[in-house]
Amino acid sequence: MLNISIIKCLTDNYSYLLKDEITNTVGIVDPSEFTTVDKEIEKKYKKLDFIINTHHHDDHIGGNLELKEKYNSKIVCSFHDKGVIKNTDINLRDGDKFSFGKTDFQVIHIPGHTLGHVAFYSKGAKVIFSGDTLFSLGCGRIFEGSFEQMFSSIEKIKNLPTDTLIYCGHEYTEKNGEFAISIDDQNKILKERIKNVASKIKQGLPSIPVSLKDELDTNIFLRCENQKIKSKLQMDNASKLEVFTKLRNLKDQF
Numbered sequence: 001m002l003n004i005s006i007i008k009c010l011t012d013n014y015s016y017l018l019k020d021e022i023t024n025t026v027g028i029v030d031p032s033e034f035t036t037v038d039k040e041i042e043k044k045y046k047k048l049d050f051i052i053n054t055h056h057h058d059d060h061i062g063g064n065l066e067l068k069e070k071y072n073s074k075i076v077c078s079f080h081d082k083g084v085i086k087n088t089d090i091n092l093r094d095g096d097k098f099s100f101g102k103t104d105f106q107v108i109h110i111p112g113h114t115l116g117h118v119a120f121y122s123k124g125a126k127v128i129f130s131g132d133t134l135f136s137l138g139c140g141r142i143f144e145g146s147f148e149q150m151f152s153s154i155e156k157i158k159n160l161p162t163d164t165l166i167y168c169g170h171e172y173t174e175k176n177g178e179f180a181i182s183i184d185d186q187n188k189i190l191k192e193r194i195k196n197v198a199s200k201i202k203q204g205l206p207s208i209p210v211s212l213k214d215e216l217d218t219n220i221f222l223r224c225e226n227q228k229i230k231s232k233l234q235m236d237n238a239s240k241l242e243v244f245t246k247l248r249n250l251k252d253q254f
């Protein structure tokens with residue numbers, strides 16, 4: 001069994017502290033900063049076997065070196081980020097298996113936000129760490145890749161089992177919801193979700209994780225073939241990629 005604790009970092013980042021219960025393996029996904037994350041590690045486990053990075057941005061690796069030094073952890077990241085992320089130990093390619101104790105992760109290369117961006121997906125634990133590629137009710141900005149790359153990266157996640165829980169890199173859900181409802185304005189499930197998210201945030205709770213099923217119903221970036229969305233954009237005959245590109249451009253200006 002995989003135990004996951006959510007740690008709020010910086011303004012709106014999430015780091016995830018993992019423990020494989022059977023083997024007492026401990027890891028952290030995307031440690032944004034040392035102090036906040038280490039407080040939790042000290043409190044809970046007092047050890048850290050792995051530092052797992054989805055991509056090279058500072059808000060995802062900020063705690064890497066201090067944590068590695070303190071706990072002698074191994075840094076795990078994409079093959080593409082070797083040299084970009086300092087002092088890495090395990091560099092993985094698309095389709096590679098990463099064994100975290102008895103929990104197996106599959107590495108999925110999902111370029112777009114950055115070229116080396118990866119997701120860590122566990123079929124057994126039914127979770128995916130999606131970094132800054134797929135957010136709840138949204139998707140990441142395209143910095144290094146193309147729209148086409150980002151679109152196909154998101155399609156890869158879209159094809160996973162629908163009961164997969166998504167753990168993403170930021171708490172952007174409320175803002176994403178505002179944009180989503182401006183486009184998908186008749187979506188009743190989306191309206192309900194926006195209410196639920198607002199009440200969680202009000203209580204100081206994370207809106208994460210969210211199931212892929214809920215995202216398929218409400219995340220417009222996963223719904224580029226939806227006829228109502230296409231009509232709203234006056235793109236009735238456009239391809240999914242064209243709709244995706246339009247949505248991503250509109251979101252950048254929202």
Ligand code: ZN
Nearest residue numbers: 055057113132
């Ligand atoms: Zn990023």
Ligand code: FE
Nearest residue numbers: 057059132169
């Ligand atoms: Fe980020």
